[in-house]
Amino acid sequence: MAQNMLLEMHHVSKTFPGVKALQDIQLEIQHGEIHALIGENGAGKSTLIKILSGVYQPDEGAEIFIDGELQKDITPLGSLKHGIAVIYQDFSLFPNLTVAENIAMVSRIGRKTKIINWKETHNIAKNALAKLELELPLGTTLSELSVAKQQLVAIARAFVNDVKLIVMDEPTSALSRGEVESLFSIIRNLKERGISILFISHKLDELFAISDRFTILRDGKYIGTFGEEELDDDRLISLMVGRRIEYKIFDKRTLNDPLFEVHNLNKAGNFKDISFTLNRGEILGITGLVGAGRSELAQAIFGLSPSDTGEILLDGEPLHIESPEQSVAHGISYIPENRLTEGLVLKKSMTDNICLTVLNKISNNRGLIGKEAQHELVDTWIHDLNIKPNLPNMIASKLSGGNQQRIVLSKWLATEPKILIVDEPTNGIDIGAKADIHQLLRDLSEQGMSIIVISSELPEILAIADRVLVMRRGRIAATLDGKNLTQEEIMKEAL
Amino acid sequence: MNRILTTIRKSKEMNILLVLIVISIIISIFNGSFLTMGNLLDVVKSNIVLAIMSMGMLLVLLTGGIDVSIASVISAVTVVVGQFMVHVSSNIVLVFIVGVLAGSLMGLINGLLIAKLKIPPIVATLGTMSIIFGVVLYLTNGTWITGIPQNFIDFGRVTIGKFNVAGSDQPTGIPIQFLFLVLAAALTWFILKYTVIGRGIYAIGGNKESAERIGINSDNLTLFVYVYEGFLIGLAGVVHTSIMRQVDPNAFIGFELQVIAAVVLGGASVLGGYGSVFGTLVGVSLFCVINNGLILMHIPVYWQKIVVGVVLITSISVDVIQKRMQEKKNVRVDIDENIQRFARTSVSKEVKTQA
Numbered sequence: 001m002a003q004n005m006l007l008e009m010h011h012v013s014k015t016f017p018g019v020k021a022l023q024d025i026q027l028e029i030q031h032g033e034i035h036a037l038i039g040e041n042g043a044g045k046s047t048l049i050k051i052l053s054g055v056y057q058p059d060e061g062a063e064i065f066i067d068g069e070l071q072k073d074i075t076p077l078g079s080l081k082h083g084i085a086v087i088y089q090d091f092s093l094f095p096n097l098t099v100a101e102n103i104a105m106v107s108r109i110g111r112k113t114k115i116i117n118w119k120e121t122h123n124i125a126k127n128a129l130a131k132l133e134l135e136l137p138l139g140t141t142l143s144e145l146s147v148a149k150q151q152l153v154a155i156a157r158a159f160v161n162d163v164k165l166i167v168m169d170e171p172t173s174a175l176s177r178g179e180v181e182s183l184f185s186i187i188r189n190l191k192e193r194g195i196s197i198l199f200i201s202h203k204l205d206e207l208f209a210i211s212d213r214f215t216i217l218r219d220g221k222y223i224g225t226f227g228e229e230e231l232d233d234d235r236l237i238s239l240m241v242g243r244r245i246e247y248k249i250f251d252k253r254t255l256n257d258p259l260f261e262v263h264n265l266n267k268a269g270n271f272k273d274i275s276f277t278l279n280r281g282e283i284l285g286i287t288g289l290v291g292a293g294r295s296e297l298a299q300a301i302f303g304l305s306p307s308d309t310g311e312i313l314l315d316g317e318p319l320h321i322e323s324p325e326q327s328v329a330h331g332i333s334y335i336p337e338n339r340l341t342e343g344l345v346l347k348k349s350m351t352d353n354i355c356l357t358v359l360n361k362i363s364n365n366r367g368l369i370g371k372e373a374q375h376e377l378v379d380t381w382i383h384d385l386n387i388k389p390n391l392p393n394m395i396a397s398k399l400s401g402g403n404q405q406r407i408v409l410s411k412w413l414a415t416e417p418k419i420l421i422v423d424e425p426t427n428g429i430d431i432g433a434k435a436d437i438h439q440l441l442r443d444l445s446e447q448g449m450s451i452i453v454i455s456s457e458l459p460e461i462l463a464i465a466d467r468v469l470v471m472r473r474g475r476i477a478a479t480l481d482g483k484n485l486t487q488e489e490i491m492k493e494a495l
Numbered sequence: 496m497n498r499i500l501t502t503i504r505k506s507k508e509m510n511i512l513l514v515l516i517v518i519s520i521i522i523s524i525f526n527g528s529f530l531t532m533g534n535l536l537d538v539v540k541s542n543i544v545l546a547i548m549s550m551g552m553l554l555v556l557l558t559g560g561i562d563v564s565i566a567s568v569i570s571a572v573t574v575v576v577g578q579f580m581v582h583v584s585s586n587i588v589l590v591f592i593v594g595v596l597a598g599s600l601m602g603l604i605n606g607l608l609i610a611k612l613k614i615p616p617i618v619a620t621l622g623t624m625s626i627i628f629g630v631v632l633y634l635t636n637g638t639w640i641t642g643i644p645q646n647f648i649d650f651g652r653v654t655i656g657k658f659n660v661a662g663s664d665q666p667t668g669i670p671i672q673f674l675f676l677v678l679a680a681a682l683t684w685f686i687l688k689y690t691v692i693g694r695g696i697y698a699i700g701g702n703k704e705s706a707e708r709i710g711i712n713s714d715n716l717t718l719f720v721y722v723y724e725g726f727l728i729g730l731a732g733v734v735h736t737s738i739m740r741q742v743d744p745n746a747f748i749g750f751e752l753q754v755i756a757a758v759v760l761g762g763a764s765v766l767g768g769y770g771s772v773f774g775t776l777v778g779v780s781l782f783c784v785i786n787n788g789l790i791l792m793h794i795p796v797y798w799q800k801i802v803v804g805v806v807l808i809t810s811i812s813v814d815v816i817q818k819r820m821q822e823k824k825n826v827r828v829d830i831d832e833n834i835q836r837f838a839r840t841s842v843s844k845e846v847k848t849q850a
Contacts, residue, residue, distance in 0.1 A: 055708065077710035092708050094701035096768035097694075105698060109710045114691045143821075 006031045006164055006196050007084075008065040012058050014047050021047045022058075025222045027215055029165060032194040034187065036207045039217035040240055040491070041290045041456045045200055048217070049167055052198075053086040054079040067164075077110050085158030086167040091150055093157075095143035099136050100125035103157045128159040132186065148179040155186070166190065167198040172206055173291070184210055202289050204233055204495045216240060234488070237495065241487040247435060247463035250442050252482040255279035255466065258316075259450050260419055262301070265310030270296040271474045274310070278419065278450050283441060285465025285482070286454045288494050292471040294454045295337070298421050302334035303327045333417035335409075337424040344408050346397040350387070351378045353396050353407050358414045381410035385440070405437055413444075420444065421452045426460060438464050458487040470494050507762040508774040515781045522788035529791055532658070536667065540738065542783040543672045544569070545754060546776065547731040550683040551724030552758045553775045557687075557700045558720050559767025560609060560616035565728055566750035567627035568601045572732030574631055577640035577742035585644035595729035601627065602725015603718075610717035624751075631744050640742035651737030672734045679727055684772040692719060700767035749800075756803045757782035759810040766814050782806070 007029040014022040022044045029035045039045050050056040051064075054074040058064075064071045066082045079086075093102050103125040108116070125138050134152055142150060151171065158166050168187075172180045187197055187210060201207055207214070214231060216223040216239045223239050257280040265274040271293040278284050286294050300307040303321040312319045314330060321327045324334070345353055355362055355374055362373040378392045385406045387399075396404060412420070425441070426434040441464060445451050455461050461468055468480045470493040478493040523530040548565055555562045575597045576590055584590075601623070608619035654668030687693035698706040699713045707713055736742060761778020763770025789798055 053708070075710070076708060080710070086708075088708070090705075092702070092705035094698050094705060094768075096701035097697060101694065105694070106709050108691050108694065111691075116689045116691065116694060 004030050005065070006033075006067060007052075008063075008068075009048075009052070010063040012048065012051060012062040012064070014044075014051060014056060014058055020220055022051075022220045023222075025217065025220075026225075028225065029196050029198060030213075031164075031196060032191050033213060034191055034197045034199055034211050036211035036214045037198055037200045037217070038202075038207065038214055038236070038240060042219075043217040043240075044220040045217060046169070047220075049086060049169060049198075049200070052079065052084060052167065080106060080109075080161055083162050083164035084167065085161070085163050085165070087151070087154045087158065087169065087171060089170045089173065091154040093142055093150060093154055095141075097142060098138065099140050099142060099145070099153055100138040102142050102153050103128050103160060106157060107160045124160055125156070128156045131159045132156055133189075147174045148176070148183075151175070151183070163195060165196045165198060167200070169200045170202070171199070172201060172203065180206065202495055204236065233492065233495075237491045238488050241458060241491045247438060247459055249463050250438070253282070253466050254481075255282045257281070259314070261313040263311040263313070265297070265300065265307045265312070267296065267300055267305070267307040270300065270305075270307075271471075274476055276469055276476065276479065278452060280450055281445050281448050282466050283445050283451045283453060283464050285461040285468040286452060286471060287456065287458065287461045287468060287490060288471035288477070290456060292494070293474040294471050295423055297471070298334060298423055298452070298454055301327070302332060302421060304334075328415055328417075331416065331418035332421070333412050333415055333419070334421040335412050335423065335425070337427060344396050344404050347395065349393045349395055350382075350399070350407055351375075351392045354378050354381055354410050354414060356411055361414075377414065381414065385410050385413075405433060406440060409437075409440060417449070419450045419452070421454070423454045424456065425453060426455075426457070434460070458490055461490065462487065508771065508777060511760065511762060511774065511777045511781060515777060515784060518781065518788065519784055522784065522791065526788075526791040529788065533667070534787070534791075536669070538783050538787050539673060540670050542779065543670075543676045543738070544731045544735045545750075545757060545783070546676050546779045547679045547727055547734065548754045549758045549761075549775050549779050550679050550772065551727040552754050553683065553761075553763055553770050553772065554687075554696060554720045555616070555724055556755075556758055556763045556765055557696050557767060557770050558717055559700050559703070559765075560717070560720070561755065561765065562605065562616065562620045562721070562724060563751045563755075564601075564605060564620040564624035564627060565724070565754060566747040567624045567631065568598060568725060568728045569732045569735065569750070570631050570744055570747045571601065571627050572597045572729050573736050573742045573746070574635055574640065574744055576733055576736050577643065580644055580647055580736075581640060581642055585647050587647065587650055590647065591730070591733050594733035595726050598725040598727070598729020598732060599722050600725065602722045602728070605725070606718040606721030609721060610714045628748075635744045637744055639744075643736065643740050643742075647737065648740050651740060670738075672738055675730060675734050679730060680772055680776060683727075686723075687772060692716065696720060697768060700769075702768075752803050752807065753782070756806045756810075760806050764814045765811050766818055 005028055007027065009025065009027040012022055012025040012027075013020070025044065025048060027037070027048065037045050037048070047056065051058045051062075052074070054076040057073070064074065066084070071078075071082070074082075094105070097105070100122050104121040107124050122138055129136055132152070132155065134156065136145075136149060136152060136156070142153065145153070151174075155166070171183060175183060187199075190197065199207065199211055208228065208231075211228055213225060213227055214236070215225045216236070218240060226239075258277045259280045260278040262277075263275050266272050274297060276284070286297070288294050296305070299305050301312065301321070303323045303326055306322050312321065319330060321330070321332075327334070345356070351374060355369075355377060358377065359369065362370055362377055364370045375392070381387065382390050382392065387403050387406045387410070396407060399407070422441070426437050438460070441451055441453065453461070453465060462482070462485055466482045468482055468485060468490060469476055470478045470480065470490055472494055480489060480493070519530070528534055548569065552562065552565065572594055576594045579593050580590055605616075605620055605623055608614045608623070609616050612619075614622075650671070653671040655671065655674070656668040657666045658668065659666050685693075687696065695706065695711050695713075695716050698711055699716055703713055735746075739746075757779045758770070758775050759765060759778070760782050761770070761776070762774035763778075785802060786799055789802070790796075
């Protein structure tokens with residue numbers, strides 16, 4: 001078996017400032033094998049691919065063998081020379097150049113002669129396409145081709161060099177079913193000829209349809225490598241999920257007091273057939289994989305990019321929202337990703353920070369800020385959100401993390417929303433601060449505010465959401481009751 | 496829609512050529528002297544410097560950059576060249592070497608700021624523009640350099656061919672300076688079409704990240720582009736001095752916008768990746784013909800400034816709108832349209848073994 005390995009990666013770790021993206025990963029790919037790499041958002045798949053393609057250098061101690069030979073310092077060019085070609089999700093092509101030049105471009109890099117021979121360029125492209133038994137218009141500018149054909153150009157580019165391993169990152173995400181089938185027949189054809197494929201996708205049916213073996217990553221760690229016949233959907237999902245981070249789980253409430261209803265909301269290229277209800281005082285979690293359309297949905301509801309068709313009801317009344325100003329006027333507030341953690345003006349006082357969003361409310365008719373109105377507002381929020389210490393003039397940077405987030409939140413709450421939409425509210429902050437935010441959201445909901453929490457982090461959703469909407473590929477895959485929900489149940493719907 | 500846009504994009508140069516012809520006809524209807532050999536030679540001669548500099552600007556725009564310091568650079572080059580001739584030597588070859596070295600050096604500074612320090616091109620070149628103009632004014636006090644040696648003046652008067660021109664007693668010919676434009680255009684065309692560097696410039700303009708992923712060194716290419724541009728500006732500076740026979744440190748104030756407008760008019764995109772030598776030459780011609788037409792029709796000169804602004808904003812708007820439409824078309828979420836799932840590998844394996 002060992003001499004049959006095309007690629008062996010052992011003890012691969014990668015540390016970014018403050019984050020261990022990969023810890024002691026291994027990956028072994030045989031000749032002529034279709035190998036699936038799978039894991040949740042942020043499991044470390046992209047980082048691993050970038051190490052393989054030479055974009056990132058791994059930490060000390062990594063061993064990477066290609067055809068049994070130990071590799072040191074893999075560079076993008078060196079990786080290509082070793083027959084490893086990565087086809088990125090965005091294809092990494094040049095829209096302004098012809099098909100022929102897109103394919104042949106890699107052959108020019110690192111060569112001695114610096115003069116272009118256009119005849120040779122065409123021949124290189126022609127030969128690469130011939131190896132794939134494909135025909136494409138060589139002289140056409142790439143941007144004129146369909147997405148599926150552009151992908152074929154990207155694959156053909158791998159065949160300019162003597163390719164042994166093709167890495168495909170989410171190759172089917174922009175293809176129709178018919179196009180996926182023809183891609184699969186090309187992949188199987190390559191396999192017959194001894195070329196290995198590393199296939200990254202979130203679509204389990206496609207993975208099971210094409211892959212021989214699976215390597216599973218979770219939270220930057222290696223979980224295992226399994227043959228296709230050893231796995232089924234349930235087993236695969238339970239291996240993928242299961243982060244051990246424990247949050248306080250709040251009691252889940254069953255509410256039946258609809259405040260906000262969405263019926264058949266559609267937006268081409270963003271989401272489809274979205275219907276849900278948000279009750280008064282409820283925390284509704286929306287989760288799904290990155291790219292499932294969660295943030296797009298929130299932005300449509302908030303009016304940042306309005307939906308094409310569909311109906312929204314607030315308190316039973318039809319609502320037409322075309323701009324964020326309208327939704328704020330109707331009491332809907334949206335806090336985008338990272339705003340809770342990055343939305344603080346650190347060198348300004350608590351007062352200045354809190355008043356930032358409502359300057360028009362606290363200013364007098366000459367447009368100047370009224371000191372009394374300002375104090376009143378700040379005192380209210382310090383009291384309501386229990387911000388400590390009660391010192392409005394304290395510089396924001398001197399407050400604890402939890403209190404800083406309260407200040408940011410109060411800034412948004414000062415617009416007095418009935419509905420609060422928060423997108424990834426705790427991304428990139430420590431566990432203590434996360435728990436603080438969870439408590440804060442829960443308190444607000446108990447005061448009667450309806451909250452939509454969008455999050456990729458399943459433990460977070462499990463901790464605070466009374467009900468959970470799972471989105472998959474632009475649709476609502478399931479609406480789940482938050483009581484006794486598990487990560488596996490959510491992931492099963494999300495994939 | 497996209498198809499129409501790309502067809503327009505593809506034949507953009509031909510469209511501009513058509514506009515050039517139509518406008519030329521209109522101007523010659525209003526003023527008979529436009530289409531005379533004498534006028535056309537004047538137009539060519541007075542725009543050779545613009546045309547040479549536009550070749551450098553084309554490369555800069557192809558990478559997605561911009562350079563607003565070019566007017567200050569050519570001012571500095573003419574001052575250096577003028578002082579060199581007056582005080583050191585007027586050997587023609589030496590003068591050219593000094594000119595292109597001075598230009599390339601200033602291009603190198605811009606290039607290092609942009610490629611290595613990663614300062615946005617507009618900011619970096621605004622800064623160098625101010626510094627270079629300041630230094631030029633400090634050194635010259637804004638006074639003209641006169642007393643250019645006779646051998647250089649004679650060199651500037653050389654013409655190729657001799658033919659009679661209506662309205663003039665003396666036979667005239669194609670000015671020697673035109674040769675340098677031909678040289679600059681041919682060299683730029685060759686670099687862009689037939690060298691790895693040129694194709695790399697198109698590649699980083701089309702998609703910088705993709706280019707870096709396949710091992711194209713975008714920093715070095717960017718550096719090359721600004722040095723090459725400086726080299727051409729140096730050449731243009733010497734050519735300019737040979738035409739004017741004196742140096743006016745303030746001659747080029749505001750000139751950068753004219754060059755950028757002419758290149759953009761020729762189909763180059765300020766967003767990078769699109770543009771050609773042929774298109775640029777047509778764009779420069781169109782720009783010059785419009786300016787000349789305005790003069791011949793006795794339209795006040797401030798209209799030229801208005802035309803430059805309108806040309807710039809219109810062309811750039813078209814690029815930006817095209818790009819936005821393309822981005823809008825991009826699907827953000829892959830919507831699940833079919834519920835049908837694929838069969839498993841092991842299932843198809845079983846089928847195979849049964850067969």
